[in-house]
Amino acid sequence: MNPSTPSPAPLRPAGAAAGSPGRAGGHLIATLLPVAAAIAVGAGGMALSPYLSDLLVKVMILSIFALSLELLVGMAGLVSLGHAAFYGIGAYTAVLASGQEGGNLVVLLLLSMGAAAVYALAVGALSLRTRGVYFIMVTLAFAQMAYFVFHDTKVGGGSDGIYLDVRPSIGSLSLESRGVLFYTVLAALVFTYGLLALVRRSRFGAALAGIRVNEQRMRAAGFHTYGYKLAAFVLAGALAGLAGFLLAARDGVVNPELLSWHTSGDVLLMVILGGMGHLRGAVIGAVVFTLLKELLSTHAVLGPLADHWQLTLGLSIIVFVALLPKGLVGVAQRLSLKGRP
Template sequence: MNSTPLSLPVSRTSRRGLQASLLPLAVVLLLAALPAFMSSYSADLVLRIMVYAIFALSLELLVGTTGLVSLGHAGFFGIAAYVTVLASGDNAASAFWLLPASMLAAGLYALVTGALSLRTRGVYFIMVTLAFAQMAYFVFHDTPVGGGSDGIFLTSRPVLAIGGATLLDLEKSGHIYYLALACLVGTYALLAAVLRSRFGHALAGIRINEQRMRAAGFNTYFYKLAAFVLAAMLAGVAGFLMAAKNGAVNPELLSWHESGGVLMMIILGGLGSLRGAVLGAVAFVLLKEFYASSAIFGAFAERWQLTLGLTMILFVALLPQGLIGLARRFTRSPEPHHAH
């Protein structure tokens, strides 16, 4: 018996598996080496992309995996950012407890929000999540606790010191860059593990047919609530990094524009893919930076929302599977021809 037809698919599968393992590692190594060759502006741009990539990955767990479209995800992002600034005080606070505190604050608000909003479905769920995010927005916008519309400044960025030795000082651009890279790698690895777990398979089943999952004995409400809280806490990581990066926060971090922006990132990258979420964040931030450049577009750069919106419409029309679908189309190996 000729075993060649059987060996070809196996070798192709193993090759794809090897590529799938090596590509993320190569990207991480590239990001780790970039600061040595970049200007301060370019390093800040890459840092912003990594923060938004974490934010996009957190929403991917809700939308792409569980099928829960939320327009209030920026609420958790902004709450974590505000907690980072408010809890820091006048002296540099320790990142050892400040990051978990920011994540916990986002998770607690998500627990309340999710417990109520997950009792609705479809467009009603979208509107309820938007309403909760807007409530948080107006708390920080209209009360002294958040400094009003101007926001508040971070007096001293977080540090991490052990035994008098400072291991991490987020005042230094290199330190916050590598912290963001570590958080991005950790978020991606965590979600990859979640998707392969029984919990992740249950979430995928809920997205496909929730009624069948309930009939199989799954308490879908608590699965969705757990995903909602986990996604919010991961958004809290991005909020902490954004506050530490900018040294200031304002209510716009909680606005529906921010929620819509991160939703566009995962649509642009391709729903249902962690790599797509990262790719979408890269493309969205770079497109925004490009269209807002007065050196290229002159006075029209002030209307970057218009050009970005038109670009998004074209992408959705021409690439229904997003950028990750385009990448798969170019990297897919041709099927071998078997003679009969």
């Protein structure tokens, strides 16, 4: 660039208020930590029933999964319909690498995230050369390829899936323990949320925000947009692999449905339902989506309609999206604006 040409103004990370970068992230972390501590104390004191504890673990795992997609959709504007591939690969890697004797928790965790990141690197290197609906279709195609590898071969037990004989452990701590599993998933959620909050406030996050708004202008300003998008794609894949590892440890079994397009659609719905462009939106969306499925499939709530919970869930999502175009986060924002003097 010509030295006399003024450099472009620094980009503001997505979601940060003008003149106060990071304020929203600070408020959110301050809100998240007490809630996480309260849940941890309750679980540690066995105040939660096994059902509620298991449900919270499921919600936290799905929150990590949704946060990983939020990095692509909300920060970089990359709508992927194949994100479940990295989720499933992380889960399968954990089971296949553990063997019959189990394995070291840290080693298996790194292997799961690494395998998902490697596949994300290969998928991203090719799919990021396309845009718009073509990008969506290419990511879907790669996810379906991975799905059929596990579904139609004996690599992971075929369509029946494969069981985890012994859950991972480190020293005397084993994920066979409900308490250890709970704290491990909680720590992973806090780590993921904190990492993405730092990414949003960094130069890398600001570049992703600029790419989402106007990639051509970012390229003209001298940014190598392809490299930024590929890095975000790989990081999102690794975090999805983290969620997959935790899911395998929780359920003790994995099957090809984890890689299906239905799973990719579910996590995309979580992000949209909560509100794109907000980390808390991904978490809220995962919570609400999971609770809706639990409630609508319970006969005590809907009676005979519970047998058709997919229909009622679909209608509920349509209502939410139609009435809340900015997601559930938009409701909180409107209420906070009304409350101001």
